[in-house]
Amino acid sequence: MERVPILKIGQTLFVSIQIDLQDDTVLRLQEDLADELAATTARGVIIDITAVEIVDSFIGRMLSMIGSISRLFDAETVIVGMRPAVAITLTELGLPLSGVRTALNAEKGLEILNGKS
Amino acid sequence: MDELPIHSGDDVVRVRQRVRTVAAQNGLSLVDQTKLVTAASELARNTLVHGGGGVARIESVKSANGRAGVKLHFSDEGPGIADIDLALTDRWTTGTGLGLGLSGSRRLVDEFELNSKPGAGTSVMVVKWSR
Numbered sequence: 001m002e003r004v005p006i007l008k009i010g011q012t013l014f015v016s017i018q019i020d021l022q023d024d025t026v027l028r029l030q031e032d033l034a035d036e037l038a039a040t041t042a043r044g045v046i047i048d049i050t051a052v053e054i055v056d057s058f059i060g061r062m063l064s065m066i067g068s069i070s071r072l073f074d075a076e077t078v079i080v081g082m083r084p085a086v087a088i089t090l091t092e093l094g095l096p097l098s099g100v101r102t103a104l105n106a107e108k109g110l111e112i113l114n115g116k117s
Numbered sequence: 118m119d120e121l122p123i124h125s126g127d128d129v130v131r132v133r134q135r136v137r138t139v140a141a142q143n144g145l146s147l148v149d150q151t152k153l154v155t156a157a158s159e160l161a162r163n164t165l166v167h168g169g170g171g172v173a174r175i176e177s178v179k180s181a182n183g184r185a186g187v188k189l190h191f192s193d194e195g196p197g198i199a200d201i202d203l204a205l206t207d208r209w210t211t212g213t214g215l216g217l218g219l220s221g222s223r224r225l226v227d228e229f230e231l232n233s234k235p236g237a238g239t240s241v242m243v244v245k246w247s248r
Contacts, residue, residue: 001126020134022126023162054133054151056158057217085151093155093221094207 004029006036012113013037013075014106016048026062033066037073044113045070048106050081060095067099076101078109123191124170129161132173136189139175143185144247153187153245156222160191160241163218168193168239178244186227186246193240198233205231 001024007014013036015029033045047063049055055063067077078101082090090097103109119139121132136157140150157173164171171193178188198204207220219241223229226243233239 020130022130024126053137054155054158056155056162057221058158058162083151085148088148089151089155089225092152092224094217094224095221 001025001028003032006032008036008040008042011041011043012110013040013042013045014048015045016051018051021052021059023058026059030062030066030069034069034073037070037075042073043075045075045077046106046109046113047077047079048081049079049086050083050105052086053083055082055086055090055095057093057095060090060093060097064097064099067101071099076113078103078112080104080106080109119175121173121175122170123161123164123173123193125165129158129165132161132175133158135175136187139177140187140245143177143187145187145245146248149245149248152225153189153243156225156243156245157189159218159222160189160243163239163241164191164193164195168195171195171238180246184246186244188242188244191241192238194238197235197237197239198231199235201231201233 002019004015004017063079070077080103101112103112119135121135122128133154137150137154140153161173174190176188178186203209205220226245228244230242
């Protein structure tokens with residue numbers, strides 16, 4: 001199973017998903033992010049899904065849960081770079097993606113997080 | 118026609134990749150490819166998690182009026198589904214998910230057929246046509 005790396009830059013944790021996600025990889029990412037949030041003073045998480053070709057109900061639920069978990073560590077999660085086809089499909093699937101903010105790209109995501117602190 | 122086993126998370130990823138390739142070959146738009154691959158991901162996961170593993174068949178098809186399409190068939194020999202109407206209801210769940218896997222994937226495709234009996238496994242056939 002592959003692992004998704006987490007980069008800490010200042011008060012923000014950056015995650016860029018560059019692989020074809022399987023369920024175990026997403027679960028692992030959730031745990032790694034919780035550990036990282038507990039160990040650092042990060043106030044925000046940016047998850048870049050520019051390279052992600054599909055978000056199905058499982059991956060979507062995991063992204064929502066990452067948002068809920070990070071809130072327990074006083075951090076906000078922003079999902080950035082969603083492809084138009086993914087956005088259309090998620091909406092038709094009926095997935096609300098609650099608990100997380102979304103932004104067009106990483107720069108806009110950072111603006112959201114910086115506006116908060 | 119391709120036949121791929123589904124016995125691990127890696128297999129689910131392979132099914133998605135193969136469906137993407139065949140959908141592109143048959144001229145499905147990027148949005149339609151994404152919808153079909155997402156449905157395939159949901160159905161392959163069901164086969165793995167609820168059916169205890171099984172097989173995915175991926176096939177290029179032609180409609181009566183000559184449109185190209187992709188037909189997917191997922192089958193397992195798991196416990197089966199007792200109440201199919203209930204299983205196809207939005208938000209109805211066995212407890213681990215959101216209950217959108219089956220009902221959501223039905224919305225993402227053009228044709229959807231589910232056959233199942235308790236103790237006799239489950240098979241799901243879906244088709245997505247090019248526009």
